[in-house]
Structures are given as structure tokens and as C-alpha cells.
Amino acid sequence: MVAEHNSLEYAKKLDAQDPLAAYREKFFIPQVNGQDSIYFTGNSLGLQPKTVRDYIQQELDDWATFGVEGHFDAKNPWFSYHELLTPKAAKIVGALDSEVVITHSLTTNLHLLMVSFYRPTEQRFKIICEAKAFPSDQYALESQVKFHGFDPKEAIIEVGPREGEHHIRHEDILSAIETNADSLALVMFGGVNYYTGQLFDMKDITRATHDVGAIAGFDLAHAAGNVELYLHDWEVDFAAWCSYKYLNSGPGNVSGIFVHQKHENKPELPRFAGWWGYEKDTRFQMEAGFKPMKGAEGWQLSNAPVLGMAAHLASLDVFDEVGMKKLRAKSEQLTAYLEEIIQDISNRYQDQCSFEIITPKDKSQRGAQLSILAHGRGKAMFESLTKQGVIADWREPNVIRIAPVPLYNSFTDIYRFGECLEKAISEK
């Protein structure tokens, strides 16, 4: 029997009660077969806010009108353009304005931050990270370790799930920190793992890391704009994130940096410097000898890529209006509904296939994303979903990642996804 909640009427009722339902209209929804796709890949590339065009047009117009003078004469002077984004981004990650800057791209920022915060010695040189970290992070860590003359095999400790389990137990992260207490330099974790969707307890990981005298950094690519973050209060040392996943700012766009206030007045920290990190008041005297700006801005190398920043600003303005608390409340409800629908279908089709959700059940340990192992099914089922207008993500051998995003996905999207899934199973 079909579960009671697995009906169009019920999904529509939830949509009618959703205080954020109107936000869907503020985004372009990709079309498939002449109708709205079921877009569940906001964890890879968020959708375009309809306001983006105007924000970019403003800068194109000012460039046409002013040329170089736009640095000071544009409506939003380019010289300080990034400052418009700072307070909005800081709110999303729970930081003071001085702790955040938007600049460069994510992997670049991870490297720049590790130059300052991964400072291995003979005694302390190890990095603890999650197993199955995003590949770019794995390469970044490996190359940092080698750069300092250490052997990645010895220096990088990956904490993975136990045999037969899919996500990482918090106690196992803590015990890895304890075990390596004397040789640990850095704990560098994702906030939310890109593959399983597991949300880590960043506050407690940071506490445990500090207890053994090491530094705690996080890659928030899958966490920023997805879950509530309180980086300042948690005393995280540093973090970085991209703006194009849950933050909807367009392909390959700029990244955010967080450096905790406690590190803001340390000009002695080693860093790779560039002119945009130089003290603002005297930057254009162009004197020899680098004097970093106080706070996160001191990690900037280059002047801001304003066209990309404009798209990011458009998106941040939407977040600013809604706030993370409301977003997260809807997100928990959406993901729980998706889980319910998948469970219902899995129960009813168990002789043909079964779906195992490898994302934690506990909502405090996950964000928007569910990762589903499709036992007994291969890529053909996924291809059928795609043909029916579901945009999701397939990972070999048989994992489907789906992320209903509270700003633009509806409960009806989830109901329709369930219909497509049943059809895909029945097709054989």
C-alpha cells in the first residue's frame, strides 16, 4: 500500500504551508521536455537568481561609462567592491565581518590558508582529514605535505567509516585526534562530506583539535548556505568555501575565506602575499615591504573580479533576505519528506530493488543532501530518471546524490521525483 504522505495532495498542502514557497519564482528552473525539471543538483551548481543579470549589467554599464575611473566612480566602486559582500557572507557562516573576505577560488584559498596555518615541524606534521574527501582537497593536502618535505603516506591520516558502515563516527574522529596528539599539526575536514552528505560536528572537532594544540580548518563547499554555521563562536581557526553550490553564484565563481579574529593581528604569520592584501590606506604608495591588512582581507592577493562578484552579490542578497534559520528549517522538512518517499518506494518494491540511504538519519548530522545506494540497480535506472526530467548526480558504482534545496525546490518536486523513481524501477 502506498504511504499516506506519498500523494500529490499532501505535497501540495506542504507547499501551501511553506513560508518560502514564493522564492522558487526568483530563480530560473532548467526546462526538460517543456516543463520544469526536478532539479536536485543545487549541491553541485545552484540555480541562477533572476536578479543576477541586472547586477552584472550595472557593472558592464559602469565599465562602458567610466573605464578605469569605475574603480572609484562606479555606482559600487570596484576598489572596495568586495566589501559589499563581506557582511552578508559573514552572516551565512556565523562570523564577524573582519573575519571574512570573498576572493579567488576555493582550492586557491585552501592553499593560501594552509601556507599560513599548516606549519609542520619534525615533531608535529600530521594532518587529519576525512576519508573520501573531495578530490581537490586530497590533492591540495598531499601537495602541501610534499611541499614541506614530508611523506603524505605518513603525514595524512584519513578517518573513514568502520567496516560495513557508511558514515564516520564522531568518536572515531576524536580518537584519531587523541592518538596523534603529539604529532598533529592540522585537522582539515569538510563541513559536510560531498559524497555521503554527512554533516560533521565542527564545534567539537575544533575543541578536540585545540585540546591537543593543533589547528582546525574546514572546507565548507557543501556546508555554506546549506546548514547553520557559527565559525566565530566555535573558534574555528580558518575555513574556505565556494559560492556556486548552495550559494547559487554561477559556475566556477569566487570563494570565501574565514580567518578567526584571534589570528587577525599576526603579521608574523607566513603568507603568500599580493597587493590587495596590503594595508588599504597606503596600498597605492606601492612601497617595498608587505604590510598585511588586519583580518581576513590580509589574505587577498588580487583586486576583485567584479563581474563574478556581482553575481555573488545578487545571490547573497537573497540569502540576506531569508536568513539561514528559516532556510534550514525548510531544508530539514524537505529532506525528511524525500527520505519518507524513498523509504515508501523501497518498501513497496523490495523484491525488485532496494534503496539504502547512506546519509545519516539524524538531521543534526546532515544537510539538504541524501545519497542513495541503489542495490540491484545500475545506471539504466538513473538514465530513466534523467529522461523523465530529474537532474541528479550519479556516482559509480550505484550511488545517486540528490539535494532538494529550500530556496527553490518544492514538496511537489519531491512527490514528482517519487513518481519518476517508480516508473524507472518498473521499466526494467
Ligand SMILES: *Cc1c(COP(=O)(O)O)cnc(C)c1O
Ligand atoms: C566543489 C568543491 C571544491 C571545488 O573547488 P574549486 O577550487 O572551486 O574548483 C573543492 N572542495 C570541495 C570539498 C568541494 O565540494
